[in-house]
Amino acid sequence: MKKLFVVALLALMNVWNVFSADVPRPEYPRPQFERADWVNLNGIWTYEFDFGNSGKDRKLQETDKFKNNIIVPFCPESKLSGVEHTDFINQMWYQRPLTIPANWNGKKIFLNFGAVDYCAEIFIDKKFIARHFGGSSSFSIDLTRYVKPGQTHNLVVFVKDDLRSGEQTGGKQCTNYFSGGCSYTRVTGIWQTVWMEAVAPNGLKNVFARPDIDQKQLVILPEFYQESNDGTLEVTVLDGKKTVAKKEVSSCNGSVVVLPMKNMNLWTPETPFLYDVVYRVKDAKGNVIDEVKSYVGMRKVHTANGIFYLNNEPYYQRLVLDQGYYPDGIWTAPSDEALKNDIVLGKEAGFNGARLHQKVFEERYYYWADKLGYITWGESASWVLDVNKELAARNFIGEWSEVVLRDRNHPSLVTWTPFNETWGGGQNAYVRLVKDVYHITKGIDPTRPINDASGDNHVLTDIWSVHNYEQDRAKLTEQLKFEEGKEPYRNTRDKDFLAVYEGQPYMLDEFGGIPWMAEKDRKNSWGYGGMPANEEEFYKRLEGQIDAIIDSKHVWGFCYTQLTDVEQEKNGVYYYNRTPKLDMKRIKAIFEKIPSRPGK
Known part of the structure; x- marks a missing residue:
């Protein structure tokens, strides 16, 4: 009897496994x-x-x-x-x-x-x-x-x-x-x-939730599938189960919901506080015909005087390049937990955020970044696009506009980067494309700075980003030196149609890339600057690069290449399977030599 019960139980488990695998x-x-x-x-x-x-x-x-x-x-x-x-x-x-x-x-x-x-x-x-x-x-x-x-x-x-x-x-x-x-x-x-x-036919299509910490309010701009003369939208903001703000407006696209936020809990990577938000669309009799659950982080990002600010305080970005590739799913994470784990790994390595590189990450990733406290730069998959082709430009503008509209409410997302290393961009179609994308992005979301083209070839930008994979501390320090009357280090100098540096926050948004791999993998794999002879040389080279950045007082953020190995590119701080390569406590201590909040 006991044997029959075990067989039946195993059969039931197999059915459940098959069913679970279907979704x-x-x-x-x-x-x-x-x-x-x-x-x-x-x-x-x-x-x-x-x-x-x-x-x-x-x-x-x-x-x-x-x-x-x-x-x-x-x-x-x-x-x-x-x-x-x-x-x-x-x-x-x-x-x-x-x-x-x-x-x-x-x-x-x-x-x-x-x-x-x-x-x-x-x-x-x-x-x-x-x-x-x-x-x-x-x-x-x-x-x-x-x-x-x-x-x-x-x-x-x-x-x-x-x-x-x-x-x-x-x-x-x-x-x-x-x-x-x-x-x-x-x-x-x-x-x-x-x-x-x-x-519901009169349901909520989307919202633009704009935190305004200076005036201690949350501004909601709703859009409906179909407007109503007698319907209403009720917006409720909650701290746990406690209602902290509530307002009802007409369910029209021109409505603006302004919610006072007294005694705000601000969102930061160190304290990622999120308010729950519930949107309820009601008919003329007050019946709820559509309910949407959401959340918001009260925070502000802006740039001024060559500095990046979070909630009106200088904030230093220690970013890591994250390409979002997985050995078994390629662009698709095998599970929601895998998305969360990548953020946990980044934080455990000493980073306070990630530049999401050449891939538009799914919204579940941003959810975990919002929840765990991890700043992000949103980027398109712009490579292989010929930025000098008119149809390419048309395709890009449509796709990028949808991306910005989808992700603009995530508090973790602090910078838009539409392009990366557009070295072949010319003075006609490319310049026009970058300007158009800049203004369209600002029109959809005026709340974030734009890094028009990571790694220079800048046309119109709020962030001045450069790439530099120099491995020697002294040489890197020299190259990043600011000198009066001279333009700082940049990757493109010989194109007179490009922008000149005008005091934007200067960020080294690609550097490092130090390779570390098993002996058997060295034949067909690579990283920047050659393989260190041993672990101690790895730490020494990495710390030298961080020290060079510390010496460069005008540099207001960095992005290290990269979080994990990806296929033949083996310069991650973790292996492709997400296991650590080296002593992560030492790695973390090196990156955290630069505090997130200078002077604190």
């Missing part, structure tokens, strides 16, 4: 705008590659099931997808059934994609309904006209990803067959969570 990344993907009524669509989808771009001729948009399976939200290049096809995939097709909950009748029904690289075409029951461009930005499709609650429909997604075209963002995805240098395995198709949710 990877089960957490709600948009933690700053969370609704209760949603369906996670991650799990097993069917797919077919379309190397000949003949799928539409073959009517693949009408297919109710492809012959191969893939685990969404992991890209087909990754191990976690179950596919692991790492050659170029210019076109592919996805399919899954879409069952609409019966109780969604009378509501707007949205199909949401965290990100699809690069162009996605959506078909419901053989009918084309929408197209989206942008490999890193989230988007929503209104399915209301095409589906019926209580019924099952057929969803097909066609993906195009022409990485070598120069007309789309790609980040660190390699344009050669093999990964090489600082370019790595490619990412195609769906790589973030897909989900459905139901929203």
Whole structure:
């Protein structure tokens, strides 16, 4: 009898494991705008590659099931997808059934994609309904006209990803067959969570939550799917279970909600206090027709007199370059815990934040940065984009605008970096593109400084960033020296159409990159400046570079390359599997030689 019970229990556990495996990344993907009524669509989808771009001729948009399976939200290049096809995939097709909950009748029904690289075409029951461009930005499709609650429909997604075209963002995805240098395995198709949710027709579309600590208030700018003459929006701010502010306004896009915030708890990396916020849209009778849960961090960032300020006090940024690659998921973290762990590792290494490099990180990462206290720089995946092409510029502006709109409410995010190392940018299309992106970004979010092009080639910028991988302390000190009447060290000096330094905060936002790897890995791997002979030489070289920065009083922040190894680039302070390479207490002590708050 006991044996039969154990067998039954093991069988039940196997069923549970299979069921659980069907829904990877089960957490709600948009933690700053969370609704209760949603369906996670991650799990097993069917797919077919379309190397000949003949799928539409073959009517693949009408297919109710492809012959191969893939685990969404992991890209087909990754191990976690179950596919692991790492050659170029210019076109592919996805399919899954879409069952609409019966109780969604009378509501707007949205199909949401965290990100699809690069162009996605959506078909419901053989009918084309929408197209989206942008490999890193989230988007929503209104399915209301095409589906019926209580019924099952057929969803097909066609993906195009022409990485070598120069007309789309790609980040660190390699344009050669093999990964090489600082370019790595490619990412195609769906790589973030897909989900459905139901929203009242007059529901809340988005908000811009603007903390104003100088006037001790929180300003909310709401936008609705459909405005109402007699509906209202109620905004409640809570400290735990205690209501600290509450206001009700008309549910119109022109409404402004101003909430006094007395005795504020300010958000900082050291004290990452978050207020809960609840948005309730009500009809004319006072019935709640839409409820969204959110949070806000009361904090201010600005630049003045060559200094970066957090909450009106000088704040020194000790950043680490984080590329957000994972051995098994490529661009997609294997779990929510993995996102959290990367931030924990950064803090344990002595960093107070990260420059999120050549990848738009998913919102769950920002949630953990907000919660744990970790400042971030938001960056596009701008590499492989030809910044001198007009169509490339058009594509970039659309994608980047969606990114800024999505992430502008996160208190951890303190700087926008649209471009990185745009060395080939010319005086016509490039200059115009950077100026347009700067002004568009400021229009969507005027609350943060912009680092127009990390590593120089600056056109219009609030942060003056440079890259310098000089390994010798004395040489680095000399290169970073400010001299009266001379422009400081920069990476691009010979282009008269570029900006000149005008006293912005000067930041060394790439340096270091000291390699450290096992003997067996040295043949095909690399870092900057050659491999130290032993651990002590590693510490000595690292400390020398930090001392050079300390000597350079005008430098107001740094970004060390990098948090983890990525494939053949082995210059992380952690291995690619996130285990420590060296004595992390010593590493932490070296980086923390520069305090976050100078003079305190």
